[in-house]
Amino acid sequence: MTVVSMDSIDIGPLSRRELEVLTLAAEGLSNQEIGDALVISNRTVASHVEHxxxxxxxxxxxxxxxxxxxxxxxxxRVVRYDR
Structure with missing residues (x-):
């Protein structure tokens, strides 16, 4: 997946961290996997997803x-196959 440079676009209502979380969620990662990738807790990931x-x-x-x-x-194209 390609992510556009956040300095060159309007990311709308989302914070940069929320966009990072959303990008990983769009790739099919679980909250645990997102937390591991961003070095944040599951609860923090869940909070970002809620927001x-x-x-x-x-x-x-x-x-x-x-x-x-x-x-x-x-x-x-966002596709993730776990087999």
Whole structure:
């Protein structure tokens, strides 16, 4: 997945950290995996996800990821296969 440089775009209502969390969530990572990648607790990840959903008026992570793709915050095809 390609992420656009955050210095060159308007990331809307999201903070930079929230966009990082959303990018990893869009890749299919769990809260635990996101926390490990960003070196933050599961509770902090959950809090960021809550704020993302509220700010984007999204009912779930998939809808938030779709918004980010549609708005160009995340570029590329997001696919994750666990087999």
């Amino acid at each position: 993302i959903l509220d700010k984007l008026s999204a009912p779930n992570r998939a809808a938030a990821a779709a918004y980010a793709l549609r708005e160009g915050l995340i570029l590329g």
